[in-house]
Amino acid sequence: MPDPGEADHPGEADHPAETDPETALTCGGTARSHPALQDRRGTVGCGRRQVGGLDPAEPARAGSSDIWTGDVPLDQLLEGVTSALDDAASVTEACERAVEVFAAHTPAMIAVLLPVQDHLRCAAAAGSWHVYSTLPFDSGVAGRVYRTGRRAVLTDVSADADYVSLGPPVAVEICAPIPGPGGTTGGAFNVEWRTPVDIDLWLPVVEAVAARIGARISALGGPPTESDSEKLLRHALSFGTARDERQLLHRSLVAAREVSGLSTPAVLLPGRAGARALLDDRNPTALGDRLAALGPEVLSQFTVRARRHGSGYTLGDPSQFGAHGFEQLTSIGVRTMISVPVGPGRDADADPRSAGGVLLVVDERAIRPDPAIPNLLELLAAHAWTSLDRLETLRRLSEKASSDPLTGLRHYGPFGERLARATPGRTALLAIDIDRFKQLNDEYGHQAGDRALVDLARTLLATLRSGDELYRIGGDEFAAVIEVKRPEEARMIAERLAQAARRQGRTISVGVALQAAAESAADTLRRADQALYEAKRTGRDSVRVAASNRPTSGVA
Known part of the structure; x- marks a missing residue:
């Protein structure tokens, strides 16, 4: 995205600037057309040697010797943004079209940033050859705007402690929060100019566009979430940094819940006394407790079946199809289920720790899973098992490093x-x-x-x-x-x-x-x-x- 730094500037106007009707050029609209943009005389100005109300006699600010002086038909800008948003069929398309229309009316660096997981993601951008894809919530002024829900304006970017310089010199920057549902902040709309502009003119424009983007995003169902492939990669990376088996189990179960969309994940592990259910003790569910209470014999039967026949999932409410062979699961309230074998499946009686198990994700709601979800869970399960092997190898190496090779005692x-x-x-x-x-x-x-x-x-x-x-x-x-x-x-x-x-x-x-x-x-x-x-x-x-x-x- 273009430079993500923005901040409240000390000269931010609380009212529109005065404009001389004899020197001003109307740039679209009267007070009745765009109330947010009206000046005290009822028109919106962008002067002959100025952008908005910038006085041509005012010296250019640092880095702005070439002041852009084009006329800005702001009514067309807002109408164009509104029309583009109405025609968009997805959130991504809406952001891209809004930025495209805005960029056609001003030579600025523009970005729409929407929250995904723990960062802001650039959903659309224009005006710069290179943009940054993500921005942490606690980084830059754009992150501050998102966190606080307050607009930010900079006329001297070097004076703001949160500003992060990532691209060309910036003379003026305006960042407005994109409204989300229920009074929340749904993102940030950021505009940066390399030459000075009239803040009194452009601030309400940026805020109006941000409001329209937010309304359209809400109408389309909210900001885009992570794709399945992004979730898969994020969780797979977290497996590789797990410190021990307990942390790896927790991360694996969290991943299974997020990827599947079902409420209760579990890992069924076989052993000499039968199978047992490993649950996420940080996010317990009543269904998980009932699953574990089925006991080793019932869980073993299900584990053997799942490992023999491979991954599987349900197609709807069991009362409509029958649940032959799964009566014990439906009796405890399971209405949706995905099962995926985990590990190579060596002889559990010989070595229970080396035997594979089953990743089971269940829910009390009757949902028909996307057929692609079991495939994603298979990939997660395979990576989790590989990570478990890594932890076991590290444990053995640590024991060797801390043990006497002759007696096996620690040294x-x-x-x-x-x-x-x-x-x-x-x-x-x-x-x-x-x-x-x-x-x-x-x-x-x-x-x-x-x-x-x-x-x-x-x-x-x-x-x-x-x-x-x-x-x-x-x-x-x-x-x-x-x-x-x-x-x-x-x-x-x-x-x-x-x-x-x-x-x-x-x-x-x-x-x-x-x-x-x-x-x-x-x-x-x-x-x-x-x-x-x-x-x-x-x-x-x-x-x-x-x-x-x-x-x-x-x-x-």
């Missing part, structure tokens, strides 16, 4: 992050070291040492409670982070670990430290290490608690 990076979340008086740190591990490596080789590390890691993990965390933080060094209700509990868990290692034929030394109030994680780790060194120094195969610095068990 020092995640260990430090966990320590940062420690709770004083509740979080205990167990520093664990395999006794005489270097001797094992020297006598039997590194392969034997690796096997010992793997076996011990499994043993320690199996001994710890659910929720306890084990890390490998060095060659033969492990650390466990546990939550306890009392200090003695940490010592008891350390004892169990030592006993489990003995049953495996190994011995370990353990240092225990309970994080104290106001103690940093680094200091807690230091105290646990000191307790571990004490256990090693006094004979190994023992547990030392940092608080008492006294062995609690073990053989020196």
Whole structure:
């Protein structure tokens, strides 16, 4: 669109300008013809060396050495705009025709901007070789006009903080809100001149044209919405930026609802216990709750059928056609349905996460969907599944990056992050070291040492409670982070670990430290290490608690 910046200017007239009848040329219409354009003497003027009431003796403004002086038949302009709008069969055609007529009467850059989603879109433009297609609501003065519903006039564009210079120098700019239904703002009509013009003359003209455009848009059913392809692309792009599976699910369900026009989207996922319905918990519906309540068996039957036969949709009220095989769905109020398989459909019993599901969109209204809608939903479903694969791949890579490849335990990076979340008086740190591990490596080789590390890691993990965390933080060094209700509990868990290692034929030394109030994680780790060194120094195969610095068990 032409430069979208516009603003209220300090010299905006509150009344039409005086015009000398002896020097003025009538440019169409009397006060009776166009009340909005009348001056105090009953005619509309555009002088011999002026546009409108611009005094020829007035010096040209910056960048306007060539002042346009053509006569403007404003009655013909408004009549032409009205006729063009009446003949238009669509909103786009109406905007294009109105701009075409306006451009034929003045050498200006002209644009009609209408709201689509979260931005203004240029529906029609003239007077410039290059235009910008979209403008955010919070950008430029055109965005301000749309947001506030107030006209804006600029005689010095550089003085307006919202003005965005995108094209040739502009001397005068007028932007009027396009009225929408119910007193809302339905867009903006923007006109920019490279040379000075009479604002008192042109402001009511621009506002009158904006009003006519708004009336015709309302008569044609309102501003154009996104096309199906635009919706598809917008949602597909949002899938690619989803941070996790939960966000991807939400965006997929929102996309299915917007593209289909139906009220309740769901993803049916199979599993060992049957299928379950994943719903948009941010936009719940009663129909969605009833769908989920059908239970795994019924949802599984429908999922299997939909995946076996492919995408499908309904043709109207089920009472007129019968709904054989879908009675459970119609019994909960489903009157319209579109179903689309999702994913490759591998064996759900072998790996439920890898099995495909079904994208289901339903409604309590009896609507006959456009046959193209299932095709669009198929594309969305395919892209959503691809995005899910991407998230799964990123998750696996992240796990690999944060895990020890030998034992599978997380390493020092995640260990430090966990320590940062420690709770004083509740979080205990167990520093664990395999006794005489270097001797094992020297006598039997590194392969034997690796096997010992793997076996011990499994043993320690199996001994710890659910929720306890084990890390490998060095060659033969492990650390466990546990939550306890009392200090003695940490010592008891350390004892169990030592006993489990003995049953495996190994011995370990353990240092225990309970994080104290106001103690940093680094200091807690230091105290646990000191307790571990004490256990090693006094004979190994023992547990030392940092608080008492006294062995609690073990053989020196």
